[in-house]
Amino acid sequence: MDELTPGAMTPRPDSPEMGPAMLGDIVLCPAFAERQADAAGHSLSHELALLTTHGCLHLLGYDHSTPAEEQEMFALQNELLADWYDSLSKRGLSFQPKPSGAKAFPSAADRETLDEQIDTDFE
Numbered sequence: 001m002d003e004l005t006p007g008a009m010t011p012r013p014d015s016p017e018m019g020p021a022m023l024g025d026i027v028l029c030p031a032f033a034e035r036q037a038d039a040a041g042h043s044l045s046h047e048l049a050l051l052t053t054h055g056c057l058h059l060l061g062y063d064h065s066t067p068a069e070e071q072e073m074f075a076l077q078n079e080l081l082a083d084w085y086d087s088l089s090k091r092g093l094s095f096q097p098k099p100s101g102a103k104a105f106p107s108a109a110d111r112e113t114l115d116e117q118i119d120t121d122f123e
Contacts (some may be wrong), residue, residue: 026055035118040103045096050106053081070108078105 028051030044037047054077064070082105085098102110 023059026052026059028052028055036114039114039118040106041101042099042104043096046099046104049084050077050081053077053084064108074106074108074111081105 028048030048033047033051034044037044040047054073057073057077057080062069062073062076064073082098085095088095099105103114106114
């Protein structure tokens, strides 16, 4: 959170050598995530996994404020999440079946449309 120089994976000049570091926090609201999951047509568990992956990427310095950043971040988010599902069965673990369809592994535009729908449905 404050152990790294913003925007760089290097320690601050006043901190000890690089090692395990706290990057920040991810805070998820289950009630809001459930509304998003319902609107997208997938489980709350999948939505929380998606939001956690998205939050981790933000902590690592990714953003989606420009079209190029957005494309990079959402592509990486979806790749990581899909790979995680695929790795579970290889390791003999079970979570839930890997969801399919565009809303399960959305683009930024898909998420923006979903957010607008949720705002309209819950006002």
